[in-house]
Amino acid sequence: MAGVAGVGSLIYTGYNGLKCRMFVCCDKRQISLNLEGLRNDLTHKLHGQHLVQKAVIGHIKGHNDIENPPKALVLSFHGLTGVGKNFVSRIIAENLYKGGLSSRYVHLISATRDFPHEGMVEFYKEQLKDWIEGNVTKCERSMFIFDEVDKLPASLLDAMKPYLDYYDHLKGVSYRKAIFIFLSNAGGPKIGQIMFDHWKSGKKREDIKLSDLENSVMLSAINTDSQNGLWHSQLISSHLITAFIPFLPLEKEHVKKCIKDDIIKKYLSFYPSHRHVPEKYVDEVMEELTFQPALEKVFSVTGCKRVAEKVNYVMMDKDLSRDEL
Numbered sequence: 001m002a003g004v005a006g007v008g009s010l011i012y013t014g015y016n017g018l019k020c021r022m023f024v025c026c027d028k029r030q031i032s033l034n035l036e037g038l039r040n041d042l043t044h045k046l047h048g049q050h051l052v053q054k055a056v057i058g059h060i061k062g063h064n065d066i067e068n069p070p071k072a073l074v075l076s077f078h079g080l081t082g083v084g085k086n087f088v089s090r091i092i093a094e095n096l097y098k099g100g101l102s103s104r105y106v107h108l109i110s111a112t113r114d115f116p117h118e119g120m121v122e123f124y125k126e127q128l129k130d131w132i133e134g135n136v137t138k139c140e141r142s143m144f145i146f147d148e149v150d151k152l153p154a155s156l157l158d159a160m161k162p163y164l165d166y167y168d169h170l171k172g173v174s175y176r177k178a179i180f181i182f183l184s185n186a187g188g189p190k191i192g193q194i195m196f197d198h199w200k201s202g203k204k205r206e207d208i209k210l211s212d213l214e215n216s217v218m219l220s221a222i223n224t225d226s227q228n229g230l231w232h233s234q235l236i237s238s239h240l241i242t243a244f245i246p247f248l249p250l251e252k253e254h255v256k257k258c259i260k261d262d263i264i265k266k267y268l269s270f271y272p273s274h275r276h277v278p279e280k281y282v283d284e285v286m287e288e289l290t291f292q293p294a295l296e297k298v299f300s301v302t303g304c305k306r307v308a309e310k311v312n313y314v315m316m317d318k319d320l321s322r323d324e325l
């Protein structure tokens with residue numbers, strides 16, 4: 001009898017292996033952490049976010065290395081517009097899933113796009129639960145990215161609570177290997193204010209520690225008038241968020257790096273030997289961007305978000321073949 005079962009299991013494994021070779025499967029071929037790639041991207045492509053680098057690498061590696069994590073990994077990214085929250089989510093996806101954001105195991109949800117009507121929260125709750133259950137049933141190592149979490153009704157976020165909790169499994173499905181990433185601007189203004197005071201006191205940006213930001217950012221976000229978002233949900237009071245990760249406002253030197261990256265990507269990638277971007281181009285793009293506060297002009301109002309379109313605009317009439325690169 002045991003022999004027959006053994007043969008059956010061998011045939012099943014063989015069939016599964018063959019199936020996964022021919023089709024996309026939730027296995028190591030599709031989902032495997034490229035730690036070196038992640039470290040490299042967060043060091044060289046992401047600018048000005050030393051706290052993010054360390055926290056993201058630590059948490060992703062920690063969760064990935066354990067065969068049976070105690071709960072799903074839940075990272076909450078906070079910061080002003082254009083400082084890299086979506087960008088880092090993409091970097092994580094690209095270094096963990098074949099196909100990055102296009103992987104069938106990576107799911108992007110936008111509050112305003114996917115849950116637009118306030119009066120439909122009860123319906124959305126059921127929809128969201130079905131959707132998470134369906135996707136994790138298909139693949140335990142699914143990743144969910146929730147953009148604009150500050151615009152989601154708190155009760156809708158609460159519907160996700162069971163999946164983020166320490167349960168072994170729910171109806172036979174384990175959610176412990178899943179990753180949830182929440183993106184929001186909540187706490188961003190407070191981070192900006194703390195960083196401005198830090199700058200004014202003449203301290204180095206890299207000297208700011210996670211502990212300098214964590215509590216005040218949380219308190220300021222909880223004290224908003226809106227009843228939406230993570231801060232009013234039970235996810236906080238039940239301690240289900242693995243980490244709050246603050247994204248710092250970007251300074252001129254970081255924006256300049258974004259401009260150079262964009263010019264290289266668009267105009268110089270065909271000439272590997274030409275990696276030098278003339279400063280005059282960078283300065284022209286910088287003039288198109290706004291910095292605050294009005295007097296000191298330390299931080300970019302839109303981070304690096306508008307860099308790509310401003311580069312297009314400035315570079316439109318340049319003839320690079322005639323310019324000295």
Ligand SMILES: Nc1ncnc2c1ncn2[C@@H]1O[C@H](COP(=O)(O)OP(=O)(O)OP(=O)(O)O)[C@@H](O)[C@H]1O
Binds near residue numbers: 086
């Ligand atoms: N810190 C950064 N380092 C390098 N590039 C960055 C950084 N921040 C933003 N960028 C560039 O700007 C683009 C827009 O940034 P991103 O969408 O990640 O901002 P965000 O913080 O998610 O903003 P929002 O809150 O408005 O959604 C990115 O695709 C990337 O090209």
